[in-house]
Amino acid sequence: MSSLLSLxxxxxxxxxxxxxxxxxxxxxxxxxxxxIGPNGAGxxxxxxxVTAVFPPTAGEVAFDGERISGLPPHAIxxxxxxxxxxxxxxxxxxxxxxxxxxxxxxxxxxxxxxGVLRTPGQRREERGIRGKTRELLDLVxxxxxxxxxxxxxxxxxxxxxxxxxxxxxxxxxxxxLDEPVAGMNDAETQDxxxxxxxxxxxxxxxxxxxxxxxLVMKACDxxxxxxxxxxxxxxxxxxxxxxxxxxxxxxxAVEGDADA
Amino acid sequence: xxxxxxYHLQVASFMLINxxxxxxxxxxxxxxxxxxxxxxxxxxxxxxxxxxxxxxHVPIPVGILAGSLLAGAAGILVGxxxxxxxGVYLAIATLGFGEVLRAVLINWDSLTGGAVxxxxxxxxxxxxxxxxxxxGFSPESLGLQSNQFISLTVFLVLLLGTVLTVVFFLRLxxxxxxxxxxxxxxxxxxxxxxxIPITYYKVLAFSQGAxxxxxxxxxxxxxxxxxxxxxxxxxxxxEILVFAVFGGSxxxxxxxxxxxxLTVVPEALRSIxxxxxxxxxxxxxxxxxxxxxGVIDPALLRRLRRSGRETPA
Numbered sequence: 084m085s086s087l088l089s090l091x092x093x094x095x096x097x098x099x100x101x102x103x104x105x106x107x108x109x110x111x112x113x114x115x116x117x118x119i120g121p122n123g124a125g126x127x128x129x130x131x132x133v134t135a136v137f138p139p140t141a142g143e144v145a146f147d148g149e150r151i152s153g154l155p156p157h158a159i160x161x162x163x164x165x166x167x168x169x170x171x172x173x174x175x176x177x178x179x180x181x182x183x184x185x186x187x188x189x190x191x192x193x194x195x196x197x198g199v200l201r202t203p204g205q206r207r208e209e210r211g212i213r214g215k216t217r218e219l220l221d222l223v224x225x226x227x228x229x230x231x232x233x234x235x236x237x238x239x240x241x242x243x244x245x246x247x248x249x250x251x252x253x254x255x256x257x258x259x260l261d262e263p264v265a266g267m268n269d270a271e272t273q274d275x276x277x278x279x280x281x282x283x284x285x286x287x288x289x290x291x292x293x294x295x296x297x298l299v300m301k302a303c304d305x306x307x308x309x310x311x312x313x314x315x316x317x318x319x320x321x322x323x324x325x326x327x328x329x330x331x332x333x334x335x336a337v338e339g340d341a342d343a
Numbered sequence: 344x345x346x347x348x349x350y351h352l353q354v355a356s357f358m359l360i361n362x363x364x365x366x367x368x369x370x371x372x373x374x375x376x377x378x379x380x381x382x383x384x385x386x387x388x389x390x391x392x393x394x395x396x397x398x399x400h401v402p403i404p405v406g407i408l409a410g411s412l413l414a415g416a417a418g419i420l421v422g423x424x425x426x427x428x429x430g431v432y433l434a435i436a437t438l439g440f441g442e443v444l445r446a447v448l449i450n451w452d453s454l455t456g457g458a459v460x461x462x463x464x465x466x467x468x469x470x471x472x473x474x475x476x477x478x479g480f481s482p483e484s485l486g487l488q489s490n491q492f493i494s495l496t497v498f499l500v501l502l503l504g505t506v507l508t509v510v511f512f513l514r515l516x517x518x519x520x521x522x523x524x525x526x527x528x529x530x531x532x533x534x535x536x537x538x539i540p541i542t543y544y545k546v547l548a549f550s551q552g553a554x555x556x557x558x559x560x561x562x563x564x565x566x567x568x569x570x571x572x573x574x575x576x577x578x579x580x581x582e583i584l585v586f587a588v589f590g591g592s593x594x595x596x597x598x599x600x601x602x603x604x605l606t607v608v609p610e611a612l613r614s615i616x617x618x619x620x621x622x623x624x625x626x627x628x629x630x631x632x633x634x635x636x637g638v639i640d641p642a643l644l645r646r647l648r649r650s651g652r653e654t655p656a
Contacts, residue, residue, distance in 0.1 A: 160538035161538055172536075174526050174529040174533065177529065184522055185526045186538070188523055189537075189539075191519055193518060198518025198519055209519075
């Protein structure tokens with residue numbers, strides 16, 4: 084069994100509206116898999132189902148061979164899946180450092196009493212959290228920024244990086260990135276590409292939603308293409324580029340050109 | 344020792360009880376939950392301590408502990424269904440809980456004494472004085488009259504309780520649990536995606552707030568030696584909220600300051616009697632307009648700390 088994340092006939096409908104249906108695919112350990120498709124194709128819904136923002140209405144999600152659909156979000160994070168959000172969701176009035184420290188929550192254990200009494204074990208744990216935080220801020224390229232700065236006052240590109248650092252703090256085996264380079268210029272996109280590759284080299288598997296095709300083609304080992312809540316294609320970037328169904332989804336059918 | 348005025352000490356004691364109540368709403372608010380049930384939880388602590396000491400002659404510290412824990416347990420029971428609510432809906436539901444509880448206190452005559460309440464609760468200052476006298480101590484040896492000694496002891500016990508409470512929750516706010524609270528308040532779904540069990544921490548914070556209210560209630564019972572349902576009305580619930588709104592709810596010092604200040608102002612303004620609540624109301628309106636985050640906020644504290652460092656004392 085070589086698949087890390089496996090989706091079997093996963094469906095999600097909101098009332099009568101079907102946002103996802105019959106989604107089946109696998110993500111193997113170490114891969115970078117891109118999820119692409121037009122707006123409204125169900126890509127973010129897929130992330131929300133995997134991370135249990137809401138449960139699937141059909142099918143099953145398994146992680147590392149065990150069913151995870153039905154678990155609460157924090158339990159899924161604990162199992163080793165973390166994510167970033169399309170519209171960045173940092174704790175804006177917390178400092179950079181605190182944001183990443185929050186991400187460390189599920190890998191640490193000091194409760195109320197140990198926190199209040201500041202036992203030696205708790206202090207050691209806090210030192211460990213801070214150490215790991217510095218390491219991650221360094222990894223995402225924020226080591227030069229004041230750690231005491233409020234996250235909300237960071238420039239946009241830095242906020243995206245900080246969100247990735249927070250997601251990595253939980254030591255995920257699978258990282259879900261929702262449009263990590265949206266709104267970035269070419270140079271910034273290059274930087275994030277480098278970062279994604281560095282994260283992969285640390286042994287983290289990545290599922291990536293992205294509209295920037297040059298990044299997707301370069302970074303991903305495999306692509307899954309969505310349209311109207313269904314998977315319409317799956318394969319290597321080269322295969323996908325030449326797939327007539329994909330071209331149709333993105334550019335419209337030849338007959339439809341006049342309407343566009 | 345003429346300056347040691349029992350009246351002033353009593354005002355100071357109420358300041359401290361109110362400060363604990365201010366912290367109680369702050370703790371619940373620090374996870375983004377607005378509870379107006381704290382007057383209700385306060386009554387649980389107060390009545391538990393009062394009834395245990397008057398009817399079962401339980402030592403005061405044991406009664407205070409029992410009252411706090413019972414209020415905390417009630418907090419868990421109310422906190423779990425309250426998870427489904429947020430914002431004003433939670434405020435209204437918890438306010439309703441407080442009023443239901445008060446109706447129970449009024450009507451369960453055989454246990455609570457009904458609308459009349461519980462009287463002759465051992466007052467902790469007097470109990471300590473008797474205990475000290477039995478051991479050959481006399482307050483006169485310190486130049487204190489008995490009533491001065493009693494008020495002073497009550498004040499000191501409450502001061503100890505308040506300091507412990509503030510230190511406890513200040514430390515908690517700077518720990519892993521405190522970070523989880525803040526994360527939940529700022530963005531619940533981002534917090535759960537970051538691996539924080541929302542349900543657990545919300546119920547924990549809710550019951551910690553309830554426990555603190557119960558603690559304040561128990562201390563209140565043993566300071567005034569008389570409790571009645573009238574002490575725990577809807578006005579009390581709103582008053583507790585106002586401590587946090589006025590003083591600020593982003594840092595623990597905020598509600599403590601709010602409670603202390605708003606307890607002193609009406610007393611200090613006794614000379615203008617009828618007008619004092621007009622001034623009180625005006626003050627609240629001004630703060631809400633010009634400092635919606637409350638008088639004390641983290642930015643102000645940072646500025647104070649910095650200026651403190653630049654001008655060494």
